[in-house]
Amino acid sequence: MNRNATLFTLAALMTSVMGHAALAVGEDTSEPPKKTKTTTQCRDGKVWDAKSNRCVDAKRSDLGDDVLFDAARELAYAGQYENAIKVLGAMKEQKSARVLNYLGYANRKAGRMEVGMQYYRRAxxxxxxxxxxxxxxxxxxxxQGKIEEAKVQLIEIRDRGGEDTWAYRALLQSLGGVRTY
Structure with missing residues (x-):
C-alpha cells in the first residue's frame, strides 16, 4: 500500500472512531482524572491523605497501591512527571504492567525517551x-519517526480485542499526525 493510500485509510479509521470518546491520559478511559489536593496542594512527590487531611510522603504512608496509582496517574496527567515517578516508586507492585507503563509514560514525557521505551517493554x-x-x-x-513499528502496535491492540478502546483511538490519532499523548 502506498503512503497516500495508508494515510487515507488512517484518516477514514480516525473519522469512524473519533466520535466514540474524548481522549485522555489514563487507564483506557475517556475521562481525565479529577484534580485533587494531590496536584493542587502537595509537592515533591507527596500525595493527599484524606484520613489525616494533609499531604504525606508516598513512601512513608500507609496508602494502598490503588490510591498511590491514582495519585501518580493524576500527577502524570497534570504534567508533574517527576512527582508521578516518585509516587510510582512508593508502590509495592513495582513489577506490574500498570506501574511499568506509567513509569514509561512519565519518563518519556519528561524527555527521557529511551528510559520510557525500556519501561514500556518491561510492561x-x-x-x-x-x-x-x-x-x-x-x-x-x-x-521517533518509526511509523511502521507504531503501526505494528496498533495492529497488536486491535488483534487483542482493543479496537473500541481509548488505547487504539489514541494511537490511531497519533499515526494520523493529530496528537500524541
Missing amino acids: LQADENYILARSYMGQALVE
Missing part, C-alpha cells in the same frame, strides 16, 4: 495484553 513483558502500554509505546515510536 509488555509483565503482560503482553496490556494494550495501554502498547498505545503509549506506539505513540513514542511515532514521536
